[in-house]
Amino acid sequence: MSGVVVPLKGEQSGKVKTASVEPLVELVRPDMERVNRLILSKCGSDIELIPEVARHLIDSGGKRLRPMLTIAAAAMCGYKGDHHVTLAASVEFMHTATLLHDDVVDESDLRRGKLAARMLWGNQASVLVGDFLLGQAFRMMVEAGSLQALDVLSHAATVIAEGEVLQLSTAKNLDTTQDEYMQVVKAKTAALFAAATEVGPILAGSGKAVTSAFRSYGNNLGLAFQLIDDALDYGGNAKTLGKNVGDDFREGKVTLPVLLCYRRGNDAERNFWREAIEHGKNDSSRLEEAMRLMHEHNALGDTLERARQYCELAQDALATFEDTPHKAALIEVLEYSLLRAN
Amino acid sequence: MSGVVVPLKGEQSGKVKTASVEPLVELVRPDMERVNRLILSKCGSDIELIPEVARHLIDSGGKRLRPMLTIAAAAMCGYKGDHHVTLAASVEFMHTATLLHDDVVDESDLRRGKLAARMLWGNQASVLVGDFLLGQAFRMMVEAGSLQALDVLSHAATVIAEGEVLQLSTAKNLDTTQDEYMQVVKAKTAALFAAATEVGPILAGSGKAVTSAFRSYGNNLGLAFQLIDDALDYGGNAKTLGKNVGDDFREGKVTLPVLLCYRRGNDAERNFWREAIEHGKNDSSRLEEAMRLMHEHNALGDTLERARQYCELAQDALATFEDTPHKAALIEVLEYSLLRAN
Numbered sequence: 001m002s003g004v005v006v007p008l009k010g011e012q013s014g015k016v017k018t019a020s021v022e023p024l025v026e027l028v029r030p031d032m033e034r035v036n037r038l039i040l041s042k043c044g045s046d047i048e049l050i051p052e053v054a055r056h057l058i059d060s061g062g063k064r065l066r067p068m069l070t071i072a073a074a075a076m077c078g079y080k081g082d083h084h085v086t087l088a089a090s091v092e093f094m095h096t097a098t099l100l101h102d103d104v105v106d107e108s109d110l111r112r113g114k115l116a117a118r119m120l121w122g123n124q125a126s127v128l129v130g131d132f133l134l135g136q137a138f139r140m141m142v143e144a145g146s147l148q149a150l151d152v153l154s155h156a157a158t159v160i161a162e163g164e165v166l167q168l169s170t171a172k173n174l175d176t177t178q179d180e181y182m183q184v185v186k187a188k189t190a191a192l193f194a195a196a197t198e199v200g201p202i203l204a205g206s207g208k209a210v211t212s213a214f215r216s217y218g219n220n221l222g223l224a225f226q227l228i229d230d231a232l233d234y235g236g237n238a239k240t241l242g243k244n245v246g247d248d249f250r251e252g253k254v255t256l257p258v259l260l261c262y263r264r265g266n267d268a269e270r271n272f273w274r275e276a277i278e279h280g281k282n283d284s285s286r287l288e289e290a291m292r293l294m295h296e297h298n299a300l301g302d303t304l305e306r307a308r309q310y311c312e313l314a315q316d317a318l319a320t321f322e323d324t325p326h327k328a329a330l331i332e333v334l335e336y337s338l339l340r341a342n
Numbered sequence: 343m344s345g346v347v348v349p350l351k352g353e354q355s356g357k358v359k360t361a362s363v364e365p366l367v368e369l370v371r372p373d374m375e376r377v378n379r380l381i382l383s384k385c386g387s388d389i390e391l392i393p394e395v396a397r398h399l400i401d402s403g404g405k406r407l408r409p410m411l412t413i414a415a416a417a418m419c420g421y422k423g424d425h426h427v428t429l430a431a432s433v434e435f436m437h438t439a440t441l442l443h444d445d446v447v448d449e450s451d452l453r454r455g456k457l458a459a460r461m462l463w464g465n466q467a468s469v470l471v472g473d474f475l476l477g478q479a480f481r482m483m484v485e486a487g488s489l490q491a492l493d494v495l496s497h498a499a500t501v502i503a504e505g506e507v508l509q510l511s512t513a514k515n516l517d518t519t520q521d522e523y524m525q526v527v528k529a530k531t532a533a534l535f536a537a538a539t540e541v542g543p544i545l546a547g548s549g550k551a552v553t554s555a556f557r558s559y560g561n562n563l564g565l566a567f568q569l570i571d572d573a574l575d576y577g578g579n580a581k582t583l584g585k586n587v588g589d590d591f592r593e594g595k596v597t598l599p600v601l602l603c604y605r606r607g608n609d610a611e612r613n614f615w616r617e618a619i620e621h622g623k624n625d626s627s628r629l630e631e632a633m634r635l636m637h638e639h640n641a642l643g644d645t646l647e648r649a650r651q652y653c654e655l656a657q658d659a660l661a662t663f664e665d666t667p668h669k670a671a672l673i674e675v676l677e678y679s680l681l682r683a684n
Binding site for chain 1: 484
C-alpha cells in the first residue's frame with residue numbers, strides 16, 4: 001500500500017513525512033486531563049455494573065480524538081470558560097454509548113483489541129449502560145448551558161441513529177451504491193466529528209461563518225477517518241487498528257473498498273464477493289484473494305485518494321483563519337490520518 | 343381479588359365506584375391532539391425503517407398517560423404557551439425508546455398485545471430506533487427552550503437506565519429485598535412519571551414548592567402504577583393488560599407479589615418459587631399454584647394496599663392547591679388506577 005497517499009496541497013512531494021497527532025495532543029493536554037477526570041467521575045453510579053461496563057470501554061485506550069476537537073476548536077476561537085471541558089466529555093460519552101450499542105447491533109466480539117462489553121456482560125448491559133451514558137451526555141450538555149450547542153449535539157444523536165439504521169439495510173448488500181455508502185458514513189461517523197468541532201466556536205460565541213467552517217472541518221475529517229479505517233481493515237495490522245486485519249471481511253461488512261472491487265470486477269469476481277459477503281465464505285484463503293483483488297483494482301488506493309480529497313476540504317475550511325499553533329495542529333491531524341494508512 | 347382496595351381518604355365506603363380516567367382525557371383532549379400530531383411528525387425520517395418500527399409501537403394504543411400528566415400539570419399551573427405540547431411529546435418518546443430497549447433486554451415476545459418490534463424487525467432495529475427516538479426527545483426538549491426542564495428530563499433518562507441495570511441484578515433473584523425492588527420501581531417507572539409531571543409547572547414558571555408538589559404526585563402515582571401492574575399480572579385479563587396473565591411468572595420476573603409470597607411461604611413453597619422463577623418451571627399448572635399461594639398469603643391484597651398508600655401520598659401532594667377540574671381529574675386518576683385492579 002505504499003505510495004498511495006498523495007500529499008495535501010502545498011506540501012513538497014518527496015519530503016519525508018513526519019506528521020503526527022502529537023502537536024494537537026500537547027496543546028490540549030491540560031484541558032484533556034480535566035476531560036478525562038470528568039469522564040471518570042460521570043461514569044460513577046451506585047449501580048456497580050455501570051462503572052464496570054463503562055470503564056471497560058473508556059479505559060481501553062481510545063484516542064479521544066472527538067473531545068480533542070472540541071477543546072482545540074474552542075481554544076482556537078478564544079473561548080475562556082470551562083464548558084468546553086464539559087461538552088468534550090459529553091461528546092466522548094455519546095461516542096462510547098454508540099460503540100456499546102454498535103457492538104450489540106453488529107454482534108461484534110472485539111472492540112479496540114479487547115473483548116467487547118457484550119461478550120463479558122451480555123447484550124442487556126451493553127444496551128442499558130449505553131443508555132445511561134447517553135443520558136449522562138445530555139446532562140452534561142445541559143450543565144454547559146448553551147441551547148445552541150444542545151441543539152447541535154442532540155441533532156447529531158438522531159442523525160447517528162439514522163445512519164446506523166440505514167447501515168442495517170446496506171449490510172451484506174453489494175448493490176449498495178457508493179452514494180448510499182457515503183450517506184451512511186456521513187451520518188454514523190462524520191456527524192459526531194462535525195458536531196464535536198462545531199460546539200467549540202459556539203461556546204466562544206462565534207458567528208455563523210466561523211461555526212460553519214469548523215463544522216465543515218469536522219465533517220470532512222470524519223468522512224476521511226472512516227474511509228481510512230475501511231482501507232486499513234484490508235491492510236493495517238491489529239496493533240494500529242485495535243482490531244484484526246480482515247475483521248470487516250469476516251463480518252461481511254460492505255465498505256467502500258469492497259464496493260469498488262465489486263463494481264470493477266468481472267462476473268467471477270463479483271460471484272466471489274457475493275459468496276464472501278452475503279454467504280459468509282470468508283476463511284483466510286479467501287481473505288488473501290480479497291486483498292489480491294483490492295490490489296488489482298486499486299480499491300485501497302482509490303479509497304485513500306477519496307479520503308485525501310476530504311482532508312483537503314477540511315484543510316480548506318480552516319484556510320481563512322489566522323495561523324496559530326492550534327490551526328497548525330488541526331491541519332497536521334489531517335496529514336497524520338492519511339499517513340497512518342501508508 | 344374483590345374487596346382488596348381500600349378507598350382513598352375522605353371517600354364514603356360502600357359508595358359505588360365510578361372513578362375514570364375520562365375527565366382527565368377530556369380536559370387535555372385538544373392539547374393531546376396536538377401532541378399526537380407532533381409525535382407522528384417526529385417519527386418521520388428518510389430512513390423508511392424508522393417510522394415503520396416507531397409507529398408499530400406508537401400506534402399500538404398506549405394510554406399516553408405520561409404526556410397527559412405534562413399537559414394537565416402545565417394547565418393547572420396556568421401555563422399559556424405551546425411548549426407543554428413539545429415536552430409532552432418528548433416524554434412519550436422517552437417512554438417509547440425505553441420500551442423498545444426493554445423488549446430487547448427482557449427478550450419479550452409481546453408488547454401491548456402485539457408482537458414486540460424486535461420479533462418483527464430484530465433486536466438491531468429496536469436498539470437503533472430507540473436511540474433515534476431518544477435523540478428526537480432531546481431535540482424537542484431543546485426546542486422547548488427550558489434548561490430547567492431539560493435538566494429534569496435528562497436526569498430522568500439516566501435514572502431510568504440505572505433502574506434497568508439494577509433490575510438486571512434483581513432479575514430471577516428471590517433474595518431481592520422489598521427495598522431493593524422498590525428502588526428499581528422508583529427508578530425505572532416512577533422517575534419518568536415524576537419528571538413528566540414536574541416539567542408542567544416548570545414551564546409555567548412556578549416556584550420550588552409547586553414543582554416539588556407536582557413531582558411528588560407523579561412519583562407516587564408512578565410507584566402505585568407499577569405495583570398495580572404487578573398485581574394485575576396475577577389477576578387481570580389480557581385485554582386490560584395488553585399482555586397475558588402470568589407473563590411476569592413465565593418470564594421469571596421478580597415482582598412485589600412474588601417477593602411477599604416467597605418471604606411468607608414455608609420451605610416447600612419457597613422451593614416452588616425457586617423452581618418457578620430461577621429454573622423456569624412455570625407451566626400453566628404451576629401458574630395456578632402460584633395464584634393459589636398469592637391468595638393464601640394475601641400477596642395481591644397487600645401489594646394493592648401498598649399502591650393505595652402511594653396514591654394517598656400523591657393525593658396529599660396536591661392537597662394545598664385550589665380545587666379545579668384539573669386537580670379533580672388528577673385525583674380521579676389515582677382512584678381509577680386502584681379500581682382498575684379491583
